[in-house]
Amino acid sequence: MKFKKVALASLIAVCATSNALAADKKVLLKTPIAFGSHLPALGTPIQWFSEKISQTSGGTIKMKIYEPGKLVNPPEILDAVSTGKVNSGYAISGYWQGKLPASAIFSAIPFGPEAPEFMAWLFFGNGLKLYQEMYDEGGFNVKVMPCAIISPETSGWFRKPIDKPEDLKGLNMRFYGLGASVMEKLGVGTVQLPGGEIFGALEKGAIDASEFSQPAIDERLGFHKVAKYNYFPGWHQQSTVFELLINKDTWNEMSPVQQSAVETTCMATMTYSIAEGEALQFAAMEKAKQNGVEIRYWNEEMLSLFKNTWMEVVEEKKAEDPFFNKVWEDLSTFRAGYALWASNGFLPRETKAQ
Template identity: 35%
Template sequence: MKRRQFLRAAGVGAAAGAIASPAIAQPMPEIKWRITSSFPKSLDTIYGASEVLAKAVSEATDGNFQIQVFAAGEIVPALQAADAVTNGTVEMCHTASYYYVGKDPTFAFGTAVPFGLNSRQQNAWFYHGGGNELLNEFYKKSNIYALPGGNTGCQMGGWFRKEIKTAADLQGIKMRVGGFAGQVMSKLGVVPQQIGGGDIYPALEKGTIDAAEWVGPADDEKLGFNKVAPFYYYPGWWEGGASLHFFINTKKWEELPKTYKSLLTTAAAQANIDMQAKYDARNPTALKRLVASGAQLRPFSQEILEACLKASKEVYAETSAKNPDFKKIYDSMSAFRSDEYLWFQIAEYTFDNFLIRSRVSNQL
């Protein structure tokens, strides 16, 4: 055979071989999971994160990996979602990690802790500061593998029946407040109550509680808190960047094909970004409507913030002294926070502060 004919024949053979390999690819297995949310369908932004994840996974697998979404109460109550994952009742859930601080205060770091990280810093710590690895090392004890699945941004400080001007005014107030913040606020005389989102309004209406925090304007408007408690305080110093998570049963996670693990991780990241984008888009108009309907915006006084910071540091020290898991993660987050604010005070804060002042003075 001549050299040119040989090369041409060899080229055709190589091309045929290259085409043949992918044709033998294995089909994607059919898998059906259930995910229980800690949130009602009416709160479509926070509940919707599960739908975003399920849709993305289904589309990426041509429907072979199906995850059916259930609202709080349809399979288990809102605050039992993590237990359902641990014991294998469902394959996964969407929840706030700090709902489970009664089991171990270390759970708080998966969502938010008083005077902790803002939302951008939270994601930076999770994805590039070792936060995910530390949390999953801890969650493994509960048969859970976790993926970040949303952020609300900095939350509001909640709705109060009466005006709160000093730290002394907090004495005796029964307040729905989630997670680790309840332990801090009890040092200031607050009586914390752990209540699921759908049960807050009736408790506030009946006077079972005197105050309640949830998320921010978009959700708070839907829940109607302004109708029973007129004073709307800010900021939610205990939730500077509250994160949600997808908790997955460890055994079920390990059984997934590598491709599906990758897809689920990517879909969770999509839901993580989508949630805060929705809140940031919806909160401004909701806040305008709330104020127009009579809500009275109030900042927490400097005295109250300083008293809360002092109480927070006391609780951190006390908890770290007796809980090695808590101390390990708190030390990591604290060091990360220090460096983050070194950076944020340079460009981010200066930029935002200038534009905020310019808007107020009608220069924008």
Template identity: 35%
Template sequence: MGQRTVIRTRRRRRWKTAVPRRAAAGLVILALAVLFPPRADARDLVVQSAFPSGMAAFSESERRISEGVESLTGGSLTLRFVGAGGIVEPQHLLEAVREGAVPVGFDWMGYHADRVPLGGLVGSMPFGPTPRELSGWLYAGGGLSLLERGYARLGIVVLPCDMLPSAAGGWFKTEIRSVEDFKGLRIRIAGLGAEVLERLGSESSQEPVAQIYNALEEGRLDAVEFAAPLVDQSFGFHHFTKYYYFPGWHQPASLNILLVNRDVWDSLKEGERAALRKTCRENVLLGLAEGVARQTEAVDAAVARGIEVRRFPDPVLARLRAVSREVVAEAASRDPLAADALASLSEYVEQARRWSALQALPR
């Protein structure tokens, strides 16, 4: 029989209601093993996603990752993705991987600001790098090494594994004509962008993905920010909003990652680790290549449904940028590694943009 999916870590620090969650985790993984029995010589790992099963873009990435790893290892390692809440609630995913209750997680880095300041900073940097700039920094500018150090503190191996296009600016029930319109606005937004809007008077919240629609329907939210248009369109936000704003100032790049429990990682064969790294890197590059055209199609679909697509006014963007600089600087100052990452990333982006400016052709 194949090796067991869950390998307990040596550290046993519990989080709230840990025992019930671990019991539930065991039942879910056992059920998956019965439904999808692995080969006798195969290693079968359950990967819990922070996103609901079947969500556009995310589910495609999960499929590519699973197929890529299985192909490169000749079937000796397989990944079984389960959707948000399949083992633990999404907000507990990082801790569950650290403890070993979940062997592997698939998550957005911006959710980890409290535990991994570097991850929160890089994953949700307002007015930060573009997807291409962020991927360049990770793979050619020393960023990956810094990222690995940040998660290693928790006993987690991190693999950048999915790059989405820039997020939209959000779905709004009312117009945004000036920064005054943010005062009292109840908006679902995650990451450092939430802190920026709070400083401008908004009331931010981070409803789990599955609850956003109901919050809009019940009138508990005035606006919603979630992801890029291709992902957004599957949620039906257009039923309760009138305006779709751009640009996604709060999240120009969106990086999703695989979180692998350190003991699980150490138990893998070297070829299996290499397969995970290679598959994730290829998936990031594929996301860069195919993402843009599909986003414009989704924007066109929103217009066809009666949504008004707008850009935030330039004075609004200028004020958002000024406040964002303060928030980013403060976030970096809370952790030396985050400060190093911000300095490294800023230097890389400056060099990349100098080159782009030199090569820019008139349009």
């Protein structure tokens, strides 16, 4: 008798869920993306999300992806989603730092947290709350969700060795986000170019150097053909978060079940993206060496220079923007606590097994 009651209760629950899904209004998310869906760990995660969301929502949510520039240019995605020109978009928040100075913190932070620590702050600290608050206070009609994350990038492709601070002065370099402010203070002229334009700019000499992403992604773009010195570690981007933006009107019209499906699938996509990225890099680095690329690790003088200059940039940005200061102080408090765990829980780099 007890088994029959449990079975009946389970059947009722399944039927209730099925009825709720059947009653949900169908949603088509028209989603311009900032990175080509062919780029591993950069564009592939949103492609994966688009395939899974139909399943996790019981077929009530579908996503149509528009490649970069096909519907909306990447720098215009936030405005397009906010105004309802499109109802969703996939990008990186640092693109909006001209409008929202703190936005770059939610994408990549020089000498910042690696992926596990970044996610810990977002999901179990105040990160997500502050992330949404930034858009709300800025007057943007969007719901934001972290929807992919990758581990360190390379910190640049150069035509010549960079051994001392003087070697940077006068260079023209493609550089992203907060790291660009560091390079500018060191005498580098920086420009923000989309991935598809970097190779041509390097080849024609319009820029002398470039950073973009991880080795497997940079390989696809052919940087090794025009620059033979690839520097590590990616001090400017130890991890990078990508965001799914949904117009708030669209979001509020979704049922709780649909909203949960989107949020859960984004969290799953973060797992997918970090795993894919970690799996691909060593083979790409080996191939780069075979193609004549010299893989270099920044010397201590240069790393100290980058870090000290970064702290100068932080103080300037805190003074310029109260919300940047608010987010930075919260993140710093979280990291100070996390340091007790990080300094004791992990092996130092030089003692890790090969």
